[in-house]
Amino acid sequence: MSEEGSIHIVDDDRAAREGLGFLLSSLGLEIRQHGSALDLLGTLGDQAEGCILADVRMPGMTGLELLDELKARNCPLPVIMITGHGDVPMAVRAMRSGAIDFFEKPVDGMALVDRIKEALSKSRQQADAARTAAALRERTQSLTARETEIARAVLAGRQNKQIADALGISLKTVEIHRHNVMDKMGASSAADLVRLLVAAGWADS
Structure with a gap:
């Protein structure tokens, strides 16, 4: 074919x-x-x-x-x-x-x-x-449970301090997890991360 x-x-x-x-x-x-x-x-x-x-x-x-x-x-x-x-x-x-x-x-x-x-x-x-969406979904599957929580919070427009307060963890911990999320998703900025998560279908879930 x-x-x-x-x-x-x-x-x-x-x-x-x-x-x-x-x-x-x-x-x-x-x-x-x-x-x-x-x-x-x-x-x-x-x-x-x-x-x-x-x-x-x-x-x-x-x-x-x-x-x-x-x-x-x-x-x-x-x-x-x-x-x-x-x-x-x-x-x-x-x-x-x-x-x-x-x-x-x-x-x-x-x-x-x-x-x-x-x-x-x-x-x-x-x-x-x-x-592209399938490849991005594979990347999201590599996220840990905590990284997934933080990624979804970023997608919802929350700032690091808001995420820390909501999850009951330190701001530094949020920053570390967020950095890991950005690295695994290949995102260069928060806006780029949101775009990639939307392309992966997270906006519909």
Whole structure:
């Protein structure tokens, strides 16, 4: 699988799949064609980068049902829906369910390529952010229980003396633990530490 991700084309119409595959081959990424939504789901794995182009009307599992399943699996890949004549209301519903765009057949090739480039850029940014957050979470796991308490207090905006009073420890002890937190997190300042803790997901916990 390409390290930069894959473009997944999901359509039960083989000619339509192959036509889109040829059109998108110029993007230089791996093109993977799937004859059904279930075929995609069976081979997708935990790919973090790329995008999905899915037809709205497919036997077995529709594009809308596929979108719901991808959401249930927390799949990060952006989804673009391809619709036939008369399927626009369904495509609009798909966008409300998380699809980033839809194109009506016959597809405007240049417009689709441009939108896919945007989707791939967004996918890369999200994957980079997820990798960064995971690395930061590993750093937070190296903190001791006391360091964690102090880090959370810093995140809450408390000053060293306030932290010392709240925890019943000396100001010097707080300063030592805070220094250790900064060192383990790779923070250069209190503001930088807060930024890193937020990126690690602490603001949501």
